[in-house]
Amino acid sequence: MRAILFDLDGTLFDTSPDFIFVLNLLRRQERLPPLPDEEIRNMVTNGSKALVKLGFEKEEGDPGFDGLLQRLHDLYRTHLSDRTIPFPGIEALLNQLAYKGIPWGIVTNKPMVFTFELMKAFAHLPAPETVICPDHVKRSKPDPEPLLLACRQIGCPPSEAIYIGDHQRDITAGQKAGMATIACRYGYIDASESPANWGADHLVNSAEEIWSLLKKHYLVLEDKYNL
Structure with a gap:
């Protein structure tokens, strides 16, 4: 990946x-x-x-x-940033991606005016290669358009990218874009929802599980890149 x-x-x-x-x-x-x-x-x-x-x-x-x-x-x-924090394990994950030189990005349905203000408040974190908001596309998730735009900006084929989200529309968008998908059980999921039914390639219970999952299933060039 x-x-x-x-x-x-x-x-x-x-x-x-x-x-x-x-x-x-x-x-x-x-x-x-x-x-x-x-x-x-x-x-x-x-x-x-x-x-x-x-x-x-x-x-x-x-x-x-x-x-x-x-x-x-x-x-x-x-x-917007008074009480907001990264989920446990996210800061370490982003630092790992930055250290290993693995590009990462954000694809959100949050309007640009709020997204970029929020990112300024967390400027101490590694910077994403791309941030795609509804303002940048004609159709938001679950349409794949924003994910495909993110891949173009990073210079990565969709088939070699992974999308990680906490809602069925995230998984649907990732699948339509031809990406592998990871569903986060720790996100904002109503009791009536079952992430196991979304069709994601993988489920994680915490952000702390994501790096291990990536290394195990997707970072197949581990030895070459000393991951």
Whole structure:
């Protein structure tokens, strides 16, 4: 394998604490009680519109929906790195990839304005070769377009790349792109979801398992590159 691509929220970074904070802050501004942390956490992977639906029982197009969405975005941009941290094992994994000279990138459905602000807050981590957001493509995941763009930017055939994510759309996009896929059980997965049914090539229970899995199954040139 020549490149490793990651989803962002729920795969590389645990961004849920900041989403929990800002959604409940917005509810407080609307004189509503806070929602349970876990209820919000499981919805983070579905994006900010889903959080507004959850927090205010409104559907897109309902009166007031767009205003609440904009206020949520404004609050999130202010607080997006206050409580967010890499999942345990991610920093060590990225350092390993950098040390071994293995290109890696991010392919996310998170808007560019938030993604790049978040990456600035973690500038001490090894830098990705590419970061693909919905702003860069016509069709987001589960369409393979963003993954294929990432491969072109890295200069790697999709068949020689791996995509790692915590949602079925990640695995679907990776499969459509012709990549190997790894599903992360530790991400934002609703109790009704079963990652074992997503069809991923591999499942991991923690980010700490990813490097060992890569070495065992994919880094076949280990001796040549002293991996």
